[in-house]
Amino acid sequence: MANLLSAEKISLALGTQQLLDSVSLGIGGGERIGIVGRNGGGKSTLLKVLAGVHEVDSGRLTMANGVTVGMLTQADTIPAEWTVLQAVVGDRAEHEWAGEARIREVINGLLPGMDLHDVVGPKSGGERRRIALAKLLVDDPDLLLLDEPTNHLDVEGVQWLADFLNARRIRSDSALVTITHDRWFLDATSTNTWEVIDGRVEQYEGGYAAFVLAKAERARIAAATEERRQNLLRKELAWLQRGAPARTSKPKFRIDAANALIANEPDPRDDVELVRFATTRLGKDVIDLVDASVTLGGRELLTKQTWRLAPGERTGIVGVNGAGKSTLLRAIAGTQELSAGKRKQGKTVKIAYLTQEVRELDDVEGWRVIEAIEDVASYIMLDGKETSASQLAKRLGFSGGRQQARVSELSGGERRRLQFLRLLMSEPNVLLLDEPTNDLDIETLQSMEDVLDGWAGTLVVVSHDRYLLERMCDRQVALLGDGKILDLIGGVEQYLELRAHHLQAQAAFERQGAAAKGVDATSLAADDAAGAGAGGRVVSAAEEREARKTVARIERQLAKLAERETKLHDELAAAASDYGKAAEIDVKLRAVLAEKDELEMEWLEAAEMLA
Template identity: 35%
Template sequence: MNYLSVENIAKAYGARKLFEGVSFGLAEGEKAALVARNGSGKTTLLRLLAGIEAPDTGRVTFRKGIRVEFLSQEPDLDPERSIIESVLAAENPMSKALIQYEEALENMEDTEAYQRAFDAMDRLKAWDFEGQVRTVLGKLGLHQVKQKIKSLSGGQKKRVALAKILISSPDLLILDEPTNHLDLDMIEWLETFLSQKSITLLMVTHDRYFLESVCDTILELEDAKLYRHPGNYSKFLERKAERQEVEATNVDKARNLMRKELEWIRRQPKARGTKSKARIDAFDDIKKEATKDLREDQLQLNIKMTRLGSKILEVHKLKKSYVDKQLIENFNYVFKKGEKIGIAGANGSGKSTLLRMLTGLEEPSGGKIIIGETVQFGFYTQTGLELKEDKRVIDVVKDIAEYIPREGKGGDLSATQLLDRFLFDGDKQYTYVSKLSGGERRRLFLCTVLMANPNFLILDEPTNDLDILTLNVLEDFLMQFPGCVLVVTHDRYFMDKICDHLFAFEGEGQIKDFPGNYSEYRVAQVEEAAQRKLRNESMVKTKAKAVEKPKEKTKLTYAERLEFEALEAEIEDLETRRETLASQLEAAATDADKIMELSSQLEAIQSELEEKEMRWLELSEYAE
């Protein structure tokens, strides 16, 4: 059953053509993602589908009777409403009943109002709906449901809008960058939620794990045309490579034909007949195909980094707290050359605060930060995107430097050459900042950060609004970057590809230095939680047995007493060995074989330790 039909639509702004002849459909239960370069018209296409803008030609048709909801990058919410009022703004009886019930809970002395609200919930069978609302709000970190929209940050507003759409359960979801402003736990939950078979989805996202695990169709917008790729992100990469190979063959054929046609057209007299004109028109088509550039633009940067000394950055007993919250407590770390560290944690846990303290933009509550004399930070921040709207792209870069040094031969790199490598080619360099898309602005700002020739990059959410091509080339650059990299990002794919290890903000001011990437950290978390659960269950069973069964003896035998005393020493020894192995594992962060060996030893010791602890508990019941 087709939910959406798009027929031959086109859109242009003046001389700038975004797309033309675009046609596709979306079936019930299908989950499609739209991918394209920044500035290609992804958001515009979604706005056309949502009816906010009209196409220049063509038409968009939805199946009669279905409900469609659109999540924009800048949602329009009533600032005077509360969070709970906003997410339940849909005109349906259950939403109204739930709002009345929430109000009654706050005014329990009015027993009649409470009873009416309770009866309405019962009559409409709205209790499951209430549970769904609380789950969605909780998973998206929206706990203060009475808070007014006008007091929220931009990221919180985006989450409110997302919650509203998910709770309203439309037939078709159209989402523009739904993972922006979500922390990693929220993204993983949303991934699971949207994977439900009953959901029909069209979204723009650059989260490649999302594309891999949720989507069954990829729609690629390139050179004003739309290509449909059945399958997930992996299948899309395979099919795109196949298409480019075919196109390359066609271009070779066209170039050969073009050479022959060029010889013919040069031989013709100025006055040409009808047949000759038709051939000239055909030549123009051949020329267009033959001169097509099939090369993927690449962000090839061989900038010469400022020398980094042996002393880089040291953090000793670092603390940061506010009146009601402890963000960082006794954090210690000494940075080493070439380290690439990711930072993971919930929104509001202190990730960006740590970056600001390291760069001197914010004072710690305690501890010391020692910066080496040769360290030159390049700080990419969310608040740093304050580019002057009336400036041209080339002037923005030239304001920082006309040239930057480059490794090897070939001389310095000019501002024009650098911009070209950052995918700002030709006329794009003379475009005003006011005309750039969000992703193009971020790419330009990243260019200005690197133009200062840093040797320690600190990146706060650099992946927001960047297209997949830019993400790929940025990743390649960072992997080759010889200096230090410290990055906060919600892009799990990016973090897995770039980072050697993580600073994991685990709450209550605790930061764990984990020797591995984000996916490995999540696996370790799951295993640790499973072990805790087993230990707790074992403790409960042991205590239950002690309560249920009367003690058949009142004291230990001589042999059991010797065993009991020996167990105390053995447990202490095992705990010491466990700590030693953990330290060795941390030190072996770059040696994969060593990590596997030490992990195996650590697992065996943990298992033996748990066994002996249980035996000690059993014997302790009878020890005097």
Template identity: 40%
Template sequence: MNYLSAENLSKTYGDRTLFRNLTFGINRGDKVAIVGANGSGKTTLLTILAGAAPPDAGVVTHRKDITVGYLDQQPDLNDAMTVMEVVLAGESAQLDAVRAYEQALASGDHTALERAMSDMEKLEAWDYEAQIRQMLGELGIHDFDQRVSSLSGGQRKRVALARVLIQNPDLLILDEPTNHLDLEAIEYLENYLNTNNGTLLMVSHDRYFLDRVCNQIAELDGGQLYTYKGNYAYFLEKKDEREQAAASELAKDRNTFRRELEWMRRQPKARGTKAQYRIDAFDELKEKTSGKRSDGELDLNLRMTRLGTKILEVENLSKRYGNKVLLDHFTYTFKRFDRVGLIGKNGMGKTTLMNMLTGLLRPDSGKISTGGTVKFGYYTQSELDLPENQRVIDVVQDVAEVMKLANGDTVTATQLLSRFLFDRSKQYDYVAKLSGGEKRRLQLLLVLVQNPNFLILDEPTNDLDITTLNVLEDFLLSFSGCVMIVTHDRYFMDRLVEHVFVLEGEGKVRDYPGNYTDYREWRDSQKRTPEPTKQAVPKNQPAAPTPTVNTSTGKRKLSFKEQKEYETLEKEIDSLEQRKLEVVELLNGGGHHEQLTAWAREIETIDQTVAEKSDRWLELAEHV
């Protein structure tokens, strides 16, 4: 069953055509993601498909008997409403029933109240408000009476997402739904969409999210839409095949073009004396070969100031806002090549910690000592604070006219922008004309152009396209300084960090060796550890026979085998703890990437084994 169809869509901004004669369709049950480079027109296309903006040409049709929910990148919410009022203001049969019930209750009309109560029962809407509260809580919104006017941009996006999801539309259209969500909220949304039988169309750059949620990928490239049936991993495989075939075709076209060019040059200038069909074919071939382009490469191999022996020492750092404790005596000494991920729910203090490390915020107590050679590069979530009428090239030249690369070569601002995928025409565009992702890419350039050796990146993946993300990851893997990352992109964090600081609340920070997935698997294993429970005895049923106990102590005696196990466990736990200290010492001393990874894995295994053996030791100790 077709839910959405688009025929011959075209859209142009000024002298730039985003797409022309584009045809696309979505059937019931499809979960489709639109991907593509920044500025390729993904958000524009999504807006047109949602019916929120008209195309220059073409037609978009939604099936008449379906409901459509749309989440914009910048949701328009009523500032005078509370969070709960905004969500209840959505459109669905259940919400209509809730509103009708509340109106009948307020008016005192018994007939209307009976009818409303019947509708509430029929639509199972009695627990609807509880569902809304649960969904808002999972998305990180807990103050339901807060006015929308007091919400941050990220909070507004989450409230708007809850409003769309609770309506349970037949066709759900989402623009970058994972932006501004913490990692746990993303996993909640991922599970929600996986268990929901609705139809989905979205734009996202979150590769784990794409791989686990979508069954179809549509790539917008060069004004054309290439559709792949399968998840993101399948799309990568088939895209590579398509690009190889296109490269082969382009090589053939160029060889033909060179032969035809020689023919054109040899022939008399008078066009009437040449075969007109061959001239037309030559013109078409010329346009075809010149129109092909490559994505180019983003070369970030910039020179960096060498780090000294002392880097950054944090001792007993504490910070609180009112009654909320964000950090409580946090201590850590940063080492060379440290790659740290910051994990924690929104509001736990991740940005606060980064602001204190970079000197933008003072702690309540504690000491931060920075080495003399450290040069921070701080990439923040805040929007680019530049005049909208300033050209891109001028923005960069205000910071540096030329830059030195690691190999000693120099590049001009123009060349550097080209390496950041800004072509010559885009360099002379005004900042106001840039897409969200292009502004982010420019902001990243301005951070790196200052040659930092300690990078602190607060959500660097927001609005960046997948091509840019891949190259940024490659750069950070070869970066010889320290890196601290906050990101909701689990793939990005898994690939780059070697241990994580987990902000657990009440000021506690856990330093866990491993990446995000390692930590989650460990945490989930802790949750699965069974706790001893007392089994209820049904009424009128005799209790189970009581085990034999030592009458003098009231405890069951350990068997000979259990006694030996108990004594052995003590020795094994001591041995494991000693080995952990040795490995931690090795880890602190540094080494090759492979060694560091192996040691971190060993520590994780030791922790899991100690936890299991300790649980068994405690169980046996009750009967000693």
């Protein structure tokens, strides 16, 4: 494995903060490295040092001869007068870029529906950032440095980027270094993880799951004194061990000692107790949308949909940008007028709504952080015990000294945390979160999840953060742009499959339309081939009808199995003290899960026929 870059005892201080303190590291060919750490801890500065655009105070940086470097920064540097095509492919001739499948794949994956001849200037910040990322992927440098590449990408875009990097950035003469707070993306793309902490760069083998395991092991061996941090790591580790089956990272080091940490660790949330407590606080009626429709700008985003929120329900909402996720959240909150149908709210419901804006902090700009929190309340009940504003602030990253800072001095991530804290201090029993991960680092996300683990109420989250949705929510629903709310039995993975089938069907429809108009559809077919995974076999009308029947049948069976599984879980919990009965129920539960796995595989096979 060729060594592309080496850093030897590099140090860098900005003001009074020592960001890098005698750090030595290397990047070899074929490596894919994820960088994590607290906001302001030096991650972006380290990336600039590796790119050679930021000088160090001392130490030496060595680059192998001929290595090309490309970096995606958080700054917007594309000239406003350039066209999208000019920004992405540069001075390449049309036959050169149009004839290369990799370049077409990047354009189709990151810039779907965007007119390549549009000028960059009027584009939104998110669109300009996707254009900059597309340019880097087209240029394909040996050392690719990405600073928060998943910002402004939806779940589908994040999946595409992970798949592309895993397929295209595996050469032994190239490497990838990524700063990201998206834990799913980190797990999916990284072979190593670097943590920038207190001027050091701690190196771990594997992605996020391996990072959590190794960090817990190191903490155990060193008998770390930071009790709170260890508790968070153990809880996160417990969820990783018992969580989503799609988690596939396999750490290559010994994990027996780390597993010992969670031998007696309970599940992150006691769902039965939380639902019981939530029902006590809320009663049986929370918020109902009945035959609800919402029309905005002449477009119907919701069409006669009924959704009844239950006490203690924890639901995540996914969907493409513009499908109406935030609109649905506003409809639940009662701030979005329905064009048809009705909204019913229980008498004891108290809603808190975390929007994507932080303008509500404008009124407390001159206050100290602790004053802004205590202005709402001084104490709340959390985890069944009284918690002070100062204690909760500390749990969410505001140390004693930082609690005295002025709100006007806070960073974007700190303002987001303060906004969340003020909502919690109002003691809501229904919490609506619209993209809560914006500007938050991984450690803060862990703290927020830990706090919400002990919060009893109904939670609805809109997010593109796949890891957070799987970690915090027991159920996911999707908005696919057809005005319906679709329950996702298979979670985010099912949503991505549905979107892939939808896009392939849409492309087929466009080809048929082009053929009917006498238009040469060769280029459309070529673009489809780059993004399709169906294998190219032609499916007959009879086979398609049979496949649709199979899919419908299996979905009905899966719904019944889900009800059966829930019932058996309840019975198992009730029989916890009766070993014999619990063993019988466990056998039944395993049979249900086995049948569910078989049906899901059959569903996938039938669904591929419809792709």
